[in-house]
Amino acid sequence: MSRQTTRRIVALVLGALLTATAPDLSFAQDPFTEFFGGLFGEGHQHRGGGARREQRVRRIMPHRENRGPTYWHSQSEKSRRAAKRSSESTTTDQSQAAATTEPTFFVATVGDTLGLLLANGLKDGFSDRPDVAILKQGKESSGLVRDDFYDWPKAAKEIAGGAQKINVAVVMLGSNDRQAIQQGGETVEPLSPRWRELYAARVDAVIDAFREKNIPVIWVGLPVMKNERLSADMAQLNEIFKERAAQANIPYVDLWEAMTDEHGQYSAFGPDINGQIVKLRSADGVHFTEAGARSVAHFVEGEIKKYYDAYRQQAPVADAPAAPAPAAGGAAPSEQPVAAAPADGQPIIFRSPVAGPSAAPTLPERPAIGPTQQLTGASGTATELARRSVAGKQPASGTPEQALVRHVFIEGGDQNPRNNRADDYSWRPPANAASQPR
Structure with a gap:
């Protein structure tokens, strides 16, 4: 046998031995898992790498069916979850x-x-009252000047006399009315005396259109504007609105101060109905943001709720027991008068949207002059408060004490200071004395 053949045989034998005794691929990749698994009865048999990786994933991220039981939750946790389910069910029932x-x-x-x-803000404000409906009857870019574009006195008559029932009408106009009025062949300059007269007549026409149908009207003034010239003109329009509302005896809601800062100037930011400082005006300085429309509606809601409460008191209540019939010749028992509608033209008191003012405490009535009581009485009585000492003597008029009293309290003079008394200023250096160097 040659040396080369011997070397080939030895190589084949060593390769066979290594193949028989070498661990699998999974052991080479994770020897610690293989070792500890063998101690606890796992992994004592060699498995494929895929099966071992699946086992490791299950140990690290257990499946849902391998999660622990939930009976350990405390009673408060169970109560909280039950209350949440009940609240969700109640909210669903209320929505339905x-x-x-x-x-x-x-x-x-x-x-x-x-x-x-404003109508969008009112819809949000009355969202919790499904029996109140806000009807949007506005027209973009309209006003009282350009009746050729949109005739509001005519439109108001159509809205008031239409088939749709209306309990209250809220009017907010004027932001586009800084224009000349065309009266026949005459052109009337804005805010001139003749212009004011014609404009006031058109305001009255809108109000009368609703009042002829017994529909209450609430007129809302214009807010401050970013442009100073425009803001000044809007203020003059508000004067006309306020005057005509007072003449017609209808409520007028003034928004000027509500939309300004502490200095009375225009501000795009301000508090919302929750007291948070948010952006209330759009970039053009005229229109409202969503939060601004909600804040403006807050000031109008108070006037609407007056008519709403009066309507609820007059309207019959569903499923209410019928009142007993009155006896012959007598009035019905426990008859209550129906509350009248709120008086128009009453002054409007604005309330803060964050928190209302608290009532001032009242004090019991006290007489202006109380019972008199004698300060001196007979000796030995129970009502004696003070008694003049007989042994005491008044100082004579010429004594030093009497002279000091007259000098200080009658003549207004000063009393000479005494040593170690509060009015003794002898320890102070003279006012004109030179300061000593330190």
Whole structure:
């Protein structure tokens, strides 16, 4: 046998021995798992790499069916989960009930783009009252000047006399009315005396269109604007609105101060209904953001709720027991008068959206002059408060004490200071004395 053949035989034998005794690939990749698995009865037989990797994944990320039981949860945790399920069920029931409730009180919001934004804010404000419906009857880019584009006095009559029931009308107009009025062949300059007269007549026409149908009207003023010139003109329009509203005896909601900062100037930011400082005005300095429309609607809701409460008191309550018939010749027992509608033209008191003012405490009534009581009484009585000493003597008028009293309290003089008394200033250096170097 040659040396080369011997070497080939030895190589073949060594290769066979190494193949028989070498561990599998999984052991080479994870020797620690193989070792500890063998100690606890796992992995004592060689397995494929894929099976071992699947076993490792199950140990690290257990499947759902291998998760521990949930009976260890505390009673409070179980109560919290039960309350959450009950709350979700209640919310669903309320939503379904609100969806099935038909509105019975209708608010028509008429006006330009600002009036449409106000209607959006009112819808959000009355979202918790499904019986209140907000009707958007506005027209973008409209006003009282350009009747050739949109005739609001005519439109108001159509809205008031239409088939749709309306309980309250909210009007917000004027942001586009800084224009000349064309009266026949005459052109009237904006905000001139003749212009004011014609404009006030058109405001009255819109108000009268609703009042002829016994529909209450709430007029909302214009807010401050970013442009100073535009803001000054809007202020003059508000004067006309306020004057005509007072003449018609209807509520007028002033938004000027509500949309300004602490200095009375325009501010794009301000508090929302929750007291958080947010952006209330859009970039053009005229229109409202969504939060701004909600804040403006907050000031109008108070006037609407007055008519809403009066309507609820007058409207019959569903499933209410019938009142007993009155006796012959007598009035019905426990008859209560129906509350009247709120008086129009009453002053509007604005409340903060964060927190309302608290009532001041009241004090019991006290007489201006109380009972008199004698300060001196007979000796030995129980009512004696003080008694003049007979042994005491008044100082004579010429004594030093009496002279000091007259000098200090009558003549207004000063008393000479005494040593070690509070008025002794002898320890102070003279005012004109030179300061000593330190």
